[in-house]
Amino acid sequence: xxxxxxxxxxxxxxxxxxxxxxxxxxxxxxxxxxxxxxxxxxxxxxxxxxxxxxxxxxxxxxxxxxxxxxxxxxxxxxxxxxxxxxxxxxxxxxxxxxxxxxxxxxxxxxxxxxxxxxxxxxxxxxxxxxxxxxxxxxxxxxxxxxxxxxxxxxxxxxxxxxxxxxxxxxxxxxxxxxxxxxxxxxxxxxxxxxxxxxxxxxxxxxxxxxxxxxxxxxxxxxxxxxxxxxxxxxxxxxxxxxxxxxxxxxxxxxxxxxxxxxxxxxxxxxxxxxxxxxxxxxxxxxxxxxxxxxxxxxxxxxxxxxxxxxxxxxxxxxxxxxxxxxxxxxxxxxxxxxxxxxxxxxxxxxxxxxxxxxxxxxxxxxxxxxxxxxxxxxxxxxxxxxxxxxxxxxxxxxxxxxxxxxxxxxxxxxxxxxxxxxxxxxxxxxx
Amino acid sequence: xxxxxxxxxxxxxxxxxxxxxxxxxxxxxxxxxxxxxxxxxxxxxxxxxxxxxxxxxxxxxxxxxxxxxxxxxxxxxxxxxxxxxxxxxxxxxxxxxxxxxxxxxxxxxxxxxxxxxxxxxxxxxxx
Numbered sequence: 016x017x018x019x020x021x022x023x024x025x026x027x028x029x030x031x032x033x034x035x036x037x038x039x040x041x042x043x044x045x046x047x048x049x050x051x052x053x054x055x056x057x058x059x060x061x062x063x064x065x066x067x068x069x070x071x072x073x074x075x076x077x078x079x080x081x082x083x084x085x086x087x088x089x090x091x092x093x094x095x096x097x098x099x100x101x102x103x104x105x106x107x108x109x110x111x112x113x114x115x116x117x118x119x120x121x122x123x124x125x126x127x128x129x130x131x132x133x134x135x136x137x138x139x140x141x142x143x144x145x146x147x148x149x150x151x152x153x154x155x156x157x158x159x160x161x162x163x164x165x166x167x168x169x170x171x172x173x174x175x176x177x178x179x180x181x182x183x184x185x186x187x188x189x190x191x192x193x194x195x196x197x198x199x200x201x202x203x204x205x206x207x208x209x210x211x212x213x214x215x216x217x218x219x220x221x222x223x224x225x226x227x228x229x230x231x232x233x234x235x236x237x238x239x240x241x242x243x244x245x246x247x248x249x250x251x252x253x254x255x256x257x258x259x260x261x262x263x264x265x266x267x268x269x270x271x272x273x274x275x276x277x278x279x280x281x282x283x284x285x286x287x288x289x290x291x292x293x294x295x296x297x298x299x300x301x302x303x304x305x306x307x308x309x310x311x312x313x314x315x316x317x318x319x320x321x322x323x324x325x326x327x328x329x330x331x332x333x334x335x336x337x338x339x340x341x342x343x344x345x346x347x348x349x350x351x352x353x354x355x356x357x358x359x360x361x362x363x364x365x366x367x368x369x370x371x372x373x374x375x376x377x378x379x380x381x382x383x384x385x386x387x388x389x390x391x392x393x394x395x396x397x398x399x400x401x402x403x404x405x406x407x408x409x410x411x412x413x414x415x416x417x418x419x420x421x422x423x424x425x426x427x428x429x430x431x432x433x434x435x436x437x438x439x440x441x442x443x444x445x446x
Numbered sequence: 447x448x449x450x451x452x453x454x455x456x457x458x459x460x461x462x463x464x465x466x467x468x469x470x471x472x473x474x475x476x477x478x479x480x481x482x483x484x485x486x487x488x489x490x491x492x493x494x495x496x497x498x499x500x501x502x503x504x505x506x507x508x509x510x511x512x513x514x515x516x517x518x519x520x521x522x523x524x525x526x527x528x529x530x531x532x533x534x535x536x537x538x539x540x541x542x543x544x545x546x547x548x549x550x551x552x553x554x555x556x557x558x559x560x561x562x563x564x565x566x567x568x569x570x571x572x573x
Contacts, residue, residue: 056540239537325536325540326539
């Protein structure tokens, strides 16, 4: 790959030169009707890659009246977490994807982006954390199950622990107090796994436990791997928990990275990551209720009927049907975690959702790298996002990158997985 | 060696141009992948040819006229090719139609430059 080197050097030089020059521009448009500027893209995409650093003695910042502690460290790329009925926490660890490098660009961009992630190898396992005496210290950290294939989505219902690997949906039979799975899991169904450009399979279970929802990301940014690669991609499947039969529940969702059922209803919600390389303020990642049978635009359009000119052939008839998402979280924030709050989290954060934002690469002034709270009113998002856990990125250095968020309704805690420092953080109200 | 590198630039840019035309007509993304690698190959050949041309110019008794023109044209070809490589790094149809235009310009420039370069070689005679 010798011929790529001059290109790499120049690319680096150009985006570094473009780096520190400008003032902070991190204000973004949120809500139901975000401002959508015209698409723009220079000869090089604007990039600012996370520059990893250690936490040392520091911790992320939480609002006044709350405290944060690391309850597990030295994990192998923790992504999503789940709180079991007895309070034990299950952590899914791993890294997937096997997308071939098709262009010189893939070689160069892959190298640059890898600088902003952990160098730890994929755990491909579930870890169990236990705080037996309820003092907030999770003294037990043990492997619950291993030899999984990039597990990501987690769900639990009535003695069944569901895990979405990057290639299959599986189930463990669980009895309370277990610290180790009693055997290998049972496969419910295969999931689309060819290429797996976006490999994370998010998961939620319906309140009655009969239906499972799996989010399947697209196989490209914007069809650059061909439309054939996008069969059964960029959609949310509804799967029968008993038989494994599936149907597309919603389509055109570029990368549905986290799913959750709204408490007290059967309504499915998702956060999704939108397309890159259209400028710093396009296209907003979003939080939305998912309507049965709806098409959300990808790849042909974004935020309703805004046509993406990079796709050929175009499909005006599909664009006409595209549904607008409910709530813009901001472009490039990379929302990867979603959890509905409960009153035990405190008055200001009682009604709404927590969203874990992994942080941007395709933006000169980085955004995301925090956990926000989106307040709800009458069952719908109402108002701007409020910072809940911040300072993952400080003074140009990135210490952590939030992924999954989970509300522990018993103890009133928010569990945050951090896949850069390989840590699980726990936020509670100060005593 | 110099002649091989120089002459190799032409079919590589030409291949990229033909691939771009195929993508333009069919929307089949594999063609734009081919074009990207062919352009990368052309930049390697063209870049090494520039080194030879530069050394030749430095060693030549006369540092003006055709050898200088040849070097300058070769350098322009490389720069156009490099811009084209960045253009082709855009996803899917975003590389069109500018990528196709740049491939055409780079191919024509490579042809003209090679003509001038090889003409010099016939006149100069050195291997």
